[in-house]
Amino acid sequence: MARAPVNEIGTTTLAELEALVAALRDGADAGTVRAMILHSALDSGFCAGADLRELYHGVVARRGDGVDEAAIAAEVRSFIDRIHAVMDGIDQAPVTTIAATHGVVFGGGFELALTCDLIVADKSTRFAFPELRLGLVPGFGGIPRLEREVGNAVVRDLLLTGRTLSATRAHELGLVSQLVARGEALHVARHVARQACRFDGATTRAAKAFIKPLPRARLDREKDLFCELFASPVVTEALRRFTESQDARPYLP
């Protein structure tokens, strides 16, 4: 990923991720893809989540065009359905998937990392779910996936405070599979991928299906909750504040 400032996920990135999922599925079925690494080429970090500026300007423009709230809600729902399909597609890909992370892994970026089988994190990585600041909850499937990985004390702390979590602490909590020195995540992830490719593909497929079930009901409920909350004026106001902010500390809660 290499979209400044920090690989924000908007409509363009979503389309790219959809193409990635299709290629992953076709490659896995053909036996030509055995592992995948998600990594950011930017110094700033892995991914800062949804493109909030695009989202805000999109909603404002639709309202300006006289589009009614029900139609806007349907469009938001459609975007959420598409991003969930992408996240589920990576999550359930029948190959070994690795997120090689550094720096910012926030919101939708954290949700993206959580779809991968392993997180290889360099020590600069910080994970966070800052959504409550916007009057929202994570909406790309992040809550059920976090619940799948760690205990409720961690889930509630991260969700209800929006704090960031260091890679070192995330490793202690069992969220990060391998903790590595700054700048070494991609190098180490390539070793993991090579190791994964040594095994029989059908065995990996069977093993992964067994150890990584999709929390379907919780994912569906999260979509509903996100869409319910998104309709609130609290969200529009928070998005406006974020978009217009001149704050020198946008990445600190």
Add this chain to the structure above:
Amino acid sequence: MQTPADLTTRLMTLASQRFDRPLAELHADDDFFHALGIDSLQALDLLTRVEEEFDVEVPDYELQGVNTFAGLADVIARRL
């Protein structure tokens, strides 16, 4: 037992090394964003290094309104 002044000095030493500023130019009551010339991403990096150096976990919302080295040292001291 480290005094608040000791902690502040350790913190400024860490910051001076990380952001390549002479230690002599940093002062306990300086605004560290201004003194180090750092943005929020670099502040997150400073927080990560503080957690490593002092072996503490600092929830970053505790840094709201904390701008000085001495103030940051206070936050760290409560977690040691």
